[in-house]
Every structure is written in C-alpha cells, then in structure tokens.
Amino acid sequence: MSYNSFTEYIKTVEPSKREKAYAWRTAIGLQAVDGLEPSEYLIELAVQNIEGKISIHDTNDLLHSYYEEKQPTENLQRIEEADKVSARITQLLSDNGFSFTPNEYMSIHKKLFEGIYSHAGKIRDYNITKKEWVLDGATVIYGSASELRATLAYDFEQEKSFSYKNLTMDDIIHHLAKFVSQLWQIHVFGEGNTRTTAVFFIKYLRTLGFTVENDMFAEHSWYFRNALVRANYNDLKNGIYETTEFLELFLRNLLLGENHELKNRDLHISVIS
Incomplete structure (x- = not known):
C-alpha cells in the first residue's frame, strides 16, 4: 500500500474525502524533502481517516501509542518523524484558521x-x-x-x-x-x-x-x-x-x-x- 491508495478518493464526488486525500498526499509527499518515507501503518490510518472511520485527532493518538511501544532505533525514529509530521501537516491543511x-x-x-x-x-x-x-x-x-x-x-x-x-x-x-x-x-x-x-x-x-x-x-x-x-x-x-x-x-x-x-x-x- 502507498499513497497512490488515495487516488480513488481524489476522483470521488464527495468533497470531504477528496480534500482529505489531497491533504494526505501533500503531507506524505513533503517528507521526501528530508529523505523520509512513512510507514504502511500510517497509510492505513490515513485511509481510515479519509473514510471517516477515525478523526485526525484519533490518528495522532494512535501514532503516539504505536511508537511508544516500539524500541527506538535511528531508522525507526526517521519513520516515526515521517508518520507523525505527515499527520500533523494533514491536520494543519484541514484547518482553515x-x-x-x-x-x-x-x-x-x-x-x-x-x-x-x-x-x-x-x-x-x-x-x-x-x-x-x-x-x-x-x-x-x-x-x-x-x-x-x-x-x-x-x-x-x-x-x-x-x-x-x-x-x-x-x-x-x-x-x-x-x-x-x-x-x-x-x-x-x-x-x-x-x-x-x-x-x-x-x-x-x-x-x-x-x-x-x-x-x-x-x-x-x-x-x-x-x-x-x-x-x-x-x-x-x-x-x-x-x-x-x-x-x-x-x-x-x-x-x-x-x-x-x-x-x-x-x-x-x-x-x-
């Protein structure tokens, strides 16, 4: 699974799903400027968020719990950064303030x-x-x-x-x-x-x-x-x-x-x- 999984939502007539999909694609794509790639787990959470099954706040909480249970390594820290920052960018782009x-x-x-x-x-x-x-x-x-x-x-x-x-x-x-x-x-x-x-x-x-x-x-x-x-x-x-x-x-x-x-x-x- 990759962020290409969001393509079907971008083509949808449902504005809320389309806007969320664009926000997630942008957020994940921006990690490349620092050579970072998100996890499959983050992509799964993003799809659930786009579907309306979990909120963006739920997404952030789940990521926090997920990485709290992991043994930190240099590689895992880079993935954690990509995941958490992607979710936070999505949240900011979804906020009109x-x-x-x-x-x-x-x-x-x-x-x-x-x-x-x-x-x-x-x-x-x-x-x-x-x-x-x-x-x-x-x-x-x-x-x-x-x-x-x-x-x-x-x-x-x-x-x-x-x-x-x-x-x-x-x-x-x-x-x-x-x-x-x-x-x-x-x-x-x-x-x-x-x-x-x-x-x-x-x-x-x-x-x-x-x-x-x-x-x-x-x-x-x-x-x-x-x-x-x-x-x-x-x-x-x-x-x-x-x-x-x-x-x-x-x-x-x-x-x-x-x-x-x-x-x-x-x-x-x-x-x-």
Missing part, C-alpha cells in the same frame, strides 16, 4: 515537530551550511543567526504591504516565487524549514484565493526544494546566478494547472573549483 504573521510561521514549526525536535518552534542560535546535490555540494548562504528575528519580521512586513492589484498573473507568480524563496532562505529553524515553509505557503495562497489541490507537492516536493535552492545561490565567477525560473514553473503548475515538465536534473549545476 490562518494569520499572516511571523508568530503563525513559528507556531506551524512547533505544531509539526513538537516531541520530535528539541528546538520545535524556536529560532536557531547558530549559523548553518548544507551541502546541496543540486549545487554539486556547495551551500546556500542562509540567514545569520544574530539577525533571524529581524529578517523574518522584515520579510513579513514587505509582503504585507505589497499590493497585487492590477498585476498580470505572470507578475503575481514571479512575486510569489520571490517571497517564498526569501522566506525559506532565512532558514529560521535548525531543521524542518522546507516543510514548515510549504505548509505556511499553502495556507497563505488560500487566503489569496488560490485553490491548492493537486499533486504538485505530493509528487514534486524535492523539485520544490531544489528550486528554492537555485533561487538563492550565486557563483558569479562561474556565471551562475540566482533564479526563480524553476520555482515559477512549479507555481504555474500548482496554481494555474499548467503542465510544465519538472525534472531535478534540469536544476543541477556543476561548480568549478
């Missing part, structure tokens, strides 16, 4: 990773680098630990004051790509930034009137992350410039139902040392 504030962003991280990361909902106090496959092992320059809170507040203030009035859809897509890529680049948290950003962004897009119900995050979450990387990387001596072009293709498919081919290899660059 939302505030466009840094506190909401922080709260989403806490809700997703409480009990999994000791720093859930907390701003990191150290600088980070991450070797990226898409950059041939190079890293994006992430936000400086001493400036994270101020940088986050600035980005929210800029977006809040921005007017989408009279913009073409091309301009809107470009602006949204810039906003989400800059929010992600701050990398406020030690871990879990991409999943937090994706959930926050989906909920924000809904407030802008977009219907975010397709399989883009389910099937292309790794492309989404790599596109965020490419939107924040420069190597001028080798003629490499940050670009939102790949992120815009993703967003056009996500928001406009277009069908651009999304291949991770198209984003890969060779860094000459």
